[in-house]
Amino acid sequence: MIQRRSREGSTEPLALEVEGLTVTYGKEPALWNADVRLGRGSLAAVVGPNGAGKSTLLKAALGVVPRVSGRVRVLGEDPARRRRLVAYVPQRTSVDWDFPTTVLDVVMMGTYGRLGWFRRPGREERAMALGALEQMELADLADRQISELSGGQQQRVFLARALVQDAEVYFMDEPFAGVDAVTEQSVASLMGHLAQRGKTILSVHHDLATVPRYFEHAVLLNRVVQAVGTVKEVFHRGNLDRLYGGRVPADVPELAST
Amino acid sequence: MIEFWTLAIAAVTALACALSGTFLVLKREALVSEGLAHAVLPGIVIAFALTGNRTSPLLLVGAAAMGLVMILAVQAIRRTGVVDATASLGVVFPALFSVGVLLTSLELAGTHFHADCIIEGNLALAPLDRLELGGRDLGPRAFWSVSAALLLVGCFLLLLFKELKLLTFDGELASSLGFRPGRVHVAWLAVVSFTVVASFEAAGSILVVALMIAPAASAVLWVNDVRHVLGLAAVLALASAFAGHHLGLVMDIAPAGPMATSAGALFLVSLALAPRGILVKGRARRRALAQLEVDLVSARLKPGEPRDCDVVRGELGWSPRRFGAAVARAVSGSMLVHDAGSGTLSLSAGQAEG
Ligand SMILES: Nc1ncnc2c1ncn2[C@@H]1O[C@H](COP(=O)(O)OP(=O)(O)O)[C@@H](O)[C@H]1O
Ligand SMILES: [Mg+2]
Numbered sequence: 001m002i003q004r005r006s007r008e009g010s011t012e013p014l015a016l017e018v019e020g021l022t023v024t025y026g027k028e029p030a031l032w033n034a035d036v037r038l039g040r041g042s043l044a045a046v047v048g049p050n051g052a053g054k055s056t057l058l059k060a061a062l063g064v065v066p067r068v069s070g071r072v073r074v075l076g077e078d079p080a081r082r083r084r085l086v087a088y089v090p091q092r093t094s095v096d097w098d099f100p101t102t103v104l105d106v107v108m109m110g111t112y113g114r115l116g117w118f119r120r121p122g123r124e125e126r127a128m129a130l131g132a133l134e135q136m137e138l139a140d141l142a143d144r145q146i147s148e149l150s151g152g153q154q155q156r157v158f159l160a161r162a163l164v165q166d167a168e169v170y171f172m173d174e175p176f177a178g179v180d181a182v183t184e185q186s187v188a189s190l191m192g193h194l195a196q197r198g199k200t201i202l203s204v205h206h207d208l209a210t211v212p213r214y215f216e217h218a219v220l221l222n223r224v225v226q227a228v229g230t231v232k233e234v235f236h237r238g239n240l241d242r243l244y245g246g247r248v249p250a251d252v253p254e255l256a257s258t
Numbered sequence: 259m260i261e262f263w264t265l266a267i268a269a270v271t272a273l274a275c276a277l278s279g280t281f282l283v284l285k286r287e288a289l290v291s292e293g294l295a296h297a298v299l300p301g302i303v304i305a306f307a308l309t310g311n312r313t314s315p316l317l318l319v320g321a322a323a324m325g326l327v328m329i330l331a332v333q334a335i336r337r338t339g340v341v342d343a344t345a346s347l348g349v350v351f352p353a354l355f356s357v358g359v360l361l362t363s364l365e366l367a368g369t370h371f372h373a374d375c376i377i378e379g380n381l382a383l384a385p386l387d388r389l390e391l392g393g394r395d396l397g398p399r400a401f402w403s404v405s406a407a408l409l410l411v412g413c414f415l416l417l418l419f420k421e422l423k424l425l426t427f428d429g430e431l432a433s434s435l436g437f438r439p440g441r442v443h444v445a446w447l448a449v450v451s452f453t454v455v456a457s458f459e460a461a462g463s464i465l466v467v468a469l470m471i472a473p474a475a476s477a478v479l480w481v482n483d484v485r486h487v488l489g490l491a492a493v494l495a496l497a498s499a500f501a502g503h504h505l506g507l508v509m510d511i512a513p514a515g516p517m518a519t520s521a522g523a524l525f526l527v528s529l530a531l532a533p534r535g536i537l538v539k540g541r542a543r544r545r546a547l548a549q550l551e552v553d554l555v556s557a558r559l560k561p562g563e564p565r566d567c568d569v570v571r572g573e574l575g576w577s578p579r580r581f582g583a584a585v586a587r588a589v590s591g592s593m594l595v596h597d598a599g600s601g602t603l604s605l606s607a608g609q610a611e612g
Contacts, residue, residue, distance in 0.1 A: 121420070
């Protein structure tokens with residue numbers, strides 16, 4: 001019954017609901033009293049200067065950093081109870097790419113959540129991983145050593161791994177950082193496809209110029225949330241000057257017109 | 259028979275150490291083995307003083323607990339954010355070790371550990387220290403304690419290989435999937451700590467480190483998959499045990515030293531010869547450079563237009579020797595034609611068409 005009511009819209013849980021969230025690592029808070037609400041199917045960029053707490057916001061949404069105060073709900077529940085519906089793409093540079101393993105093996109890690117403790121991946125998981133590699137146009141790299149990948153290929157491997165998780169909500173940390181133009185296109189189109197299928201995406205993004213092209217929503221963050229809304233509403237020069245302390249390059253093309 | 263047991267203890271110790279050391283190497287925290295090998299000393303002395311009994315299994319557990327104390331202390335200090343992981347390890351383990359040395363020199367409850375034993379172990383005498391149960395001789399006690407460690411390591415790997423691999427490669431994904439990487443990691447280090455303690459008497463604090471790190475550090479240079487790294491590390495560790503034991507017999511010295519030396523020698527061989535070793539890498543680099551030189555020369559030539567060698571060489575700014583070698587390679591690869599009479603170079607016919 002709840003299901004049916006929710007389909008009519010009124011009680012459908014938000015994809016992400018962050019209320020009064022404060023997180024600290026000891027010194028000044030990394031996030032202060034943050035409020036973010038994202039409906040399902042949102043395609044949202046988190047934008048802000050270095051050290052603004054963007055990664056921290058994602059980690060709080062994943063429920064993996066302790067919070068001092070505030071509430072986080074993913075699809076209406078505590079993040080710890082929504083792990084199977086959430087996929088996380090960490091910053092590419094956060095792992096050791098010299099680790100002795102293959103592309104296929106890394107992508108199969110995306111199945112570990114559904115496997116749970118102790119169970120090993122089998123034929124089915126392998127097939128899922130191969131499918132995701134296919135989708136990211138990496139199928140012929142399946143047996144490649146991960147140390148031999150280019151930056152763009154590494155990023156696509158991470159995205160394939162997230163696809164395997166077959167989640168409802170995707171948290172991505174700088175998926176466009178340091179990738180070539182081809183990969184940028186494939187990452188952007190993947191995000192578009194996912195959003196079209198009703199998946200929610202919240203992605204840290206650094207390149208201000210491409211925010212309007214790739215995203216529909218934006219979260220402007222600098223320890224406090226300065227604005228959340230559609231790119232049209234919140235992504236304008238006034239807000240960005242405030243966000244970056246007036247150091248926004250003047251030649252950001254999409255901004256010049258607004 | 260004593261020789262058999264010495265070898266058996268050495269082999270099982272090597273195996274347990276290599277398997278537990280592999281993930282330390284992969285997680286780039288190899289120094290933790292060094293820390294544990296020293297930090298467990300006060301644990302051994304205290305547990306001995308408390309139980310008053312050398313043969314009690316409680317001794318092993320108590321001493322391993324001291325390793326866990328070290329791990330938790332290191333993490334606590336690191337979490338303050340004032341010093342990094344390596345520095346906090348470097349502070350904690352010498353402190354614990356010095357407490358151990360102090361306790362040893364106080365000869366608490368008549369402990370008489372010798373510095374040599376701590377560093378080198380006492381593999382040669384280990385077979386004489388028997389485990390007896392109900393009056394029956396079950397073999398050397400050291401054999402059973404390292405076997406227990408091997409069993410523990412093996413069970414942990416069988417059950418939690420996937421979790422351990424995930425947290426080693428990508429701890430953030432592990433937490434986001436709910437695999438509690440912090441706790442699994444500490445549980446694993448507790449197993450490593452137990453292995454260190456169990457190996458300690460037979461192997462000593464230096465050999466333990468050598469056996470934990472060298473086989474895995476060698477294996478990663480040869481193979482590309484965590485499972486294969488584990489397997490090869492095990493093989494290399496066994497080889498070190500056999501070689502070291504044999505050398506010890508031949509040279510009539512304690513086997514611990516030669517075992518560590520063998521493990522180190524196998525690492526040097528790997529570093530030189532393995533696919534990721536320096537020789538292969540160096541050769542690949544030289545080959546790439548040679549190809550680049552040929553390409554550079556070719557790029558200065560147009561199809562059907564021979565050019566004077568010295569002019570081309572002048573443009574490249576190369577020594578005659580370097581230029582000559584590059585041209586010789588290009589000619590033998592049918593890229594260029596060198597007309598010795600006129601001293602000119604031209605692209606070979608096949609190149610000109612392409
Ligand atoms: N594990 C951590 N321990 C201590 N401080 C941290 C940790 N992670 C992040 N910080 C600090 O918190 C602040 C926000 O970090 P982060 O969320 O990574 O910012 P961003 O992703 O926007 O660059 C920074 O000042 C950073 O130094
Ligand atoms: Mg970040």
